[in-house]
Amino acid sequence: SQQGEEDPQALSIQEGENATMNCSYKTSINNLQWYRQNSGRGLVHLILIRSNEREKHSGRLRVTLDTSKKSSSLLITASRAADTASYFCATGYGRKYIFGTGTRLKVLA
Amino acid sequence: EAGVAQSPRYKIIEKRQSVAFWCNPISGHATLYWYQQILGQGPKLLIQFQNNGVVDDSQLPKDRFSAERLKGVDSTLKIQPAKLEDSAVYLCASSLGQGPDTQYFGPGTRLTVL
Numbered sequence: 001s002q003q004g005e006e007d008p009q010a011l012s013i014q015e016g017e018n019a020t021m022n023c024s025y026k027t028s029i030n031n032l033q034w035y036r037q038n039s040g041r042g043l044v045h046l047i048l049i050r051s052n053e054r055e056k057h058s059g060r061l062r063v064t065l066d067t068s069k070k071s072s073s074l075l076i077t078a079s080r081a082a083d084t085a086s087y088f089c090a091t092g093y094g095r096k097y098i099f100g101t102g103t104r105l106k107v108l109a
Numbered sequence: 110e111a112g113v114a115q116s117p118r119y120k121i122i123e124k125r126q127s128v129a130f131w132c133n134p135i136s137g138h139a140t141l142y143w144y145q146q147i148l149g150q151g152p153k154l155l156i157q158f159q160n161n162g163v164v165d166d167s168q169l170p171k172d173r174f175s176a177e178r179l180k181g182v183d184s185t186l187k188i189q190p191a192k193l194e195d196s197a198v199y200l201c202a203s204s205l206g207q208g209p210d211t212q213y214f215g216p217g218t219r220l221t222v223l
Contacts (some may be wrong), residue, residue: 033211042113042200042214043152088151090212096165097212099144099151 004032004089004100012106019076021103023089024069031092032065034074036085037102043088046074081109111135113215115201121221127189130218134182134203140164141178142212143186144200152200158184188220196222 004025013019023032031050035043049056049065049072056063062075076083084107090097114133122128134141139160144152155174157164160181169176173192178184188195198217204210 035212035214040219042216043202043212045211045213048211095140095159096154096157098154101151 004091004098006087006089006100006103008103009101010104010106012108013079015079015081015107015109017079019079019083019105019107021074021087021105023072023074023091023100025089025091025100026070027093028067028070029091029093032063032072033090033092033097034061034063034072035088035090035099037088038085046087076105079105079107081107083107113201113203113213115199115215115218117218118216119219119221121223122191124193124222125190127187128191128220129185129187130199130201130220132184132186132201132215134184134201135213138203138205138213139181140204140206140210141184142200142202142204143176143184144202146198146200146217148197155186191220191222193222196220 004023007022033048034046037043047058047063049063060077065072086102086104088102089100141158143155146152155169156166156176158178161178176186198219200217202212202214204212
């Protein structure tokens with residue numbers, strides 16, 4: 001399967017701490033996106049990184065991409081209770097995206 | 110700008126019954142996606158439309174699932190007959206163009222098959 005896999009599956013941290021989650025994939029990609037899903041809701045796009053980029057920032061989010069290791073990481077700095085959600089990577093192959101299994105993040109106030 | 114609309118939000122049916130979901134994408138978005146998300150898993154692409162043509166339906170169980178996109182705008186996804194394992198959230202998403210692009214998701218339809 002080409003599906004990306006997030007690691008860890010679940011993460012629990014204190015408010016103010018940083019949260020790091022990883023995504024690994026198996027075949028070459030065009031780009032990779034990260035999405036957030038709050039409980040019972042649709043997914044919200046966070047950031048897109050192209051295969052020729054190594055790092056992107058958006059507010060408290062930092063995404064890195066290492067195509068040689070076929071992996072990406074999402075760092076959320078200074079986490080807040082509102083960051084509690086599931087986070088998914090979506091790997092892009094041509095016009096197609098495949099979502100990973102997700103990391104469930106819980107931020108404790 | 111209005112987001113992706115889906116209806117109904119919730120549906121409970123008996124196995125072997127049929128059900129249909131509706132999606133209205135963001136105006137002007139060429140690409141429309143239907144995903145199935147089983148509890149605790151990531152979304153799985155069922156079908157992808159580019160305007161009113163099918164780009165990918167390789168994971169659509171065609172013996173029971175069907176989908177159409179009328180005039181390249183609204184879309185319906187139908188299940189007939191439903192099985193217990195079809196219980197999931199069905200997500201519709203749309204994106205502007207053909208290439209690597211942000212997908213905008215609707216709130217989803219939660220289907221329970223009893």
